Amino acid sequence: MKVHYECLSCFITQSQKISELATEDLEKRKEAMIVAAKAVQKYYHRNAVPAIGGSLLFLELYRLLENDDPFKEYKRISNKLAKKVVEELRKELKIGLKDALKLAIAGNVIDFAVGYNPEKIEEDIEHRLNEELYIDESEELFKSLENAKTLLYLVDNCGEIYFDRLFLEKIEEAYPALKIYIAAKEAPIINDATVEDLKEADFGKVGKIVSSGSRIVGNPL
Amino acid sequence: MKVHYECLSCFITQSQKISELATEDLEKRKEAMIVAAKAVQKYYHRNAVPAIGGSLLFLELYRLLENDDPFKEYKRISNKLAKKVVEELRKELKIGLKDALKLAIAGNVIDFAVGYNPEKIEEDIEHRLNEELYIDESEELFKSLENAKTLLYLVDNCGEIYFDRLFLEKIEEAYPALKIYIAAKEAPIINDATVEDLKEADFGKVGKIVSSGSRIVGNPL
Incomplete structure (x- = not known):
């Protein structure tokens, strides 16, 4: 950008x-x-x-400031909250591939600020599930995944990675031949997810965790 | 500061x-x-x-940016809105000196952002009128005014000046011997009130309008 x-x-x-x-x-x-x-x-x-x-x-x-990860506690709370919300959603709803895509988008939109009411998140997210996507390129995505051999999935912030994980599970189910790589930051930068966060959230079960090799927000390619 | x-x-x-x-x-x-x-x-x-x-x-x-007053329209709207709210309050309520002080404080707290719903302002402000001040030094202020010969009143932003004007009217009624000076900025700086704004809001009727002599937010003394 x-x-x-x-x-x-x-x-x-x-x-x-x-x-x-x-x-x-x-x-x-x-x-x-x-x-x-x-x-x-x-x-x-x-x-x-x-x-x-x-x-x-x-x-x-x-x-x-002699602090190598000022967002550490903020990230911990975001992850805990998102994990709980995703677990609740799994219990309440039958989630398909397209739903999981919408949830991953919703997870990206909602900022997991400290103090955000988890009850409200669930409501907000369920509301989004019932809405159509404003720009919907999901069919193109799913077609590409059908023909693809590998998927490189770049994660962003802590918290929302739990929604990404759910989406990746559904991708894995739908395209079992696909080789999935999930990339996170090498070391902490603001509230971005690190390789450590992916390990903690058990991403190893849905693909191969890799490092972006950098400590830069976003992913300069 | x-x-x-x-x-x-x-x-x-x-x-x-x-x-x-x-x-x-x-x-x-x-x-x-x-x-x-x-x-x-x-x-x-x-x-x-x-x-x-x-x-x-x-x-x-x-x-x-070759613009000597970027907040011009913003200030016009703030003033129009505040003027209307103060007029409504005058009609609805009997306002005493202490009430007017509270209103001047409330006017300072509420940000007259463009689009703020005037109905909501009235409600917010009436709500504040019914609340006690958290730090209340009004008695000391009124005692000082009783003994004072002159009052220099420094105004801040556009919009809230209409609440200041109401307070100054009540001060004038309560202390008719007091000589009142009201100071505003010499020229536009962000959304601060200028001497022109005071003239426009008829502050000449409640005291003598003076310039702070500067174009600096706040009032360096």
């Missing part, structure tokens, strides 16, 4: 979140934000790739 | 809002945000006064 006018605000909002999650010390947080203010012109410019620029900025703050 | 760790994020959010209000052109907005990313280390530092640093940054963007 190319840099957009809104990216700077996102860089700074995430930087603030990093400083808040990394330390309770207000002076330390201020120091981090002053470093961010100095650094940001290096990472936000006309030719910046926001995923790379942002990540380099965030990692600079991780080093300064 | 001294600089706080959250000020950088506020600088950037306001910069983005300025670029959005000043132009529809996405390239122009991006250019403005790149300038903001370069400039921000000059305005956000350990010894910065946020009201001054922020304002200098915003005015730099005004020049770049």
